[in-house]
Amino acid sequence: MTSGIDCAMPLTAKSAQALAAHGYRFAARYLVPAGYDWKRLTRAEAEAITAAGMQIVSVFETAARRSAGGALAGHADGALACREAHTVGQPAGSAIYFAVDYDAGPEQYDEIEAYLRAAAAEVPDYRIGVYGSYAVVEQMAKRKVCSHFWQTHAWSRGRKSPFANIHQYKTNVSVDGIAMDLNQSFGQEGWWNTKAAASDNRLDKADADALVRILQATWAAAKTQTDKDEIHRLANVVRRVSGQPEVKP
Template identity: 50%
Template sequence: MAKGFDCATPLTANTAAAFERDGYVFVARYLVPSSWKALTRQEVDTISNAGLQIVSVYETTADRALGGRAAGLYDGASALALAGQMGQPPGSTIYFAVDFDASSAQMSSVISYIRAASEATPGYNTGVYGSYSVVEAVMAAGACSRAWQTYAWSGGKKSARANIYQYQNDITVNGIAVDLNESYGQEGWWNSAGANVSLSVSDANKLIEFMKAGYFAANDEAGKEEFHRLANELRKASGQPEE
């Protein structure tokens, strides 16, 4: 079992070193588009140099998973481009958050979201973050291969499928707000030591084809432009010219 935490606050060299001295092994950080809480390449190196491992989690809004398949394809493509920018190596895991008390009636949308995100992140393992019921439903459906359970909304139940378990929220450690976690193996964590990311032209173009449905379904020009931007990020990651 390994000791870890997750936080929205970016780590500095001092805070990362303090957590490492306290016996923490990993930190979960946000692999998301531009935001105050977003992981950066500089922070990746800061965390790695301190000797900590990184768990990547994609979350823009708490109930984003209710967007189903279209949202999952979009977020997966975004996460894939960001993983390349951060130097996250293939074979590690990207977790997608279901950060609310999902009901049984909402579970089909959640499963569709996670399954689509998995399709859109070739080369990486896909994980789900959520309650006991979310973890059990998503894993039983075979929508992803890794699970990070929170005690929240779980009624005291703990899934045997969980690779990571979040057992306490909203405390202050080393001067920043964190949630506490423990992990049990095959978490899919990573750091920048020896990372070498590549994306094949074939995989990039398959993802771009998936994204076309979202492009044509977008209700405004801003949405279409974002799909176009993400497609070009995939082209760049696979060594192709932008369009």
């Protein structure tokens, strides 16, 4: 279990180092477009967080109920998130969480699913995560919409999902004058740092081909089209990081 924070306030080299000294090992920050500069992650901040020894969790949120906009909103937000991720140097294969920052009920689940699937279509280099309540995490996990799950205690009514990779367990606290929320993570967070991005090591072609063969065998045994699409996407990630062209479905 790893301790971390999320905050809207951009971190400086000094504040990142102070948080690391308190034992926090990751910081969740916002991929958002121009116009949201008050909370927008920049490359310089990402480097400061990395230099302090912390990992970065990327989250996209412009409005609390944005996911209720369904596929149309998802396509727009996915494209924006992808552009911001490239701008800050987020490496391929890490995750972008999309926020469902309200008490969504069953009547919104189809819209949220459509939003997330549309966003995923716009970020082929990245894994997709969702931030939301227990019910949202449970529903999106069962629908196999995402590969990463960040649960907030808000609207969760005391329940914690076993699917959660990150759990936001306390909100609205202040540490060294920084307003933040506190989190714990349990593995497979999809986080990243600028050292990994800067190294840009390519996977050996022979190793990549071996991994693709394994994925192709898994694809053949997959029972749903959603699983097949995800396996195909992963195979293209392997091809891409080994310098090979992607293959269309």
